[in-house]
Amino acid sequence: MKKITMFYLTDCGYCAKAHMALEELMADNTLYQSLEITKIEENEQPSIADQYDYWAVPSFFVDGEKIFEAHIGMTYDDIKENVKKVLDYAIN
Structure with missing residues (x-):
């Protein structure tokens, strides 16, 4: 399985939806629970965030x-569908 990195902001509504989608998808599929997901709050770790090419959050690598x-x-x-694609991609 591949490693997932998620960039988010604490006060971002889209990020809150992505977190909720992750929780729901993992509850529905135990295979997703074995994935390694590193969650990075970009304001708290800007030196890491600056190493990745993205403009908006949430962003998944x-x-x-x-x-x-x-x-x-x-x-x-929309967000849940895309988060599911990320999880499926990481499993395969």
């Missing part, structure tokens, strides 16, 4: 490759 970056207007369902 799998083994250093950007798989999902949120954008304005995304619904919870």
Whole structure:
């Protein structure tokens, strides 16, 4: 399995939706629970965040490759679908 890195901001509504989606998806599929996810709050660890190429949060990388970056207007369902793609990508 591949390593997932998630960048987020504490006060970001889209990030809160991504966290919720992660919780729901992991509760529904125990295979996801075995994935290693490093969550980085970009304001708390800017030196790490600066090493990655993204503009918006939440952003997910799998083994250093950007798989999902949120954008304005995304619904919870949009975010959950994309988070699931990240998890599935990391498993395969």
